[in-house]
Amino acid sequence: MVVDKKLLEILACPVCKGPLAYRPEAGELICRADRLAFPIREGIPVMLVEEARALSAEEER
Numbered sequence: 001m002v003v004d005k006k007l008l009e010i011l012a013c014p015v016c017k018g019p020l021a022y023r024p025e026a027g028e029l030i031c032r033a034d035r036l037a038f039p040i041r042e043g044i045p046v047m048l049v050e051e052a053r054a055l056s057a058e059e060e061r
Helices: 005-010
Strands: 021-023 028-031 036-041
Touching: none
Parallel strands: none
Antiparallel strands: 021 028, 028 036
16 A cells, blocks of 8 residues: 655644654554554545554554
8 A cells, every 4th residue: 555655744643743653564654642543545544533543552662
């Protein structure tokens, strides 16, 4: 799954407005501060808190 690099540069976490890490193998954008993973569906990041999943302690590493 490919996401536009320019889009990734301007996206921020909708909760804390902090930076997001792109995890292409999982198809997610990660906010380490809030411990949330936002899905990417059909190349489009879904930046809704209701759609995010909480990161486990193991995934935070």
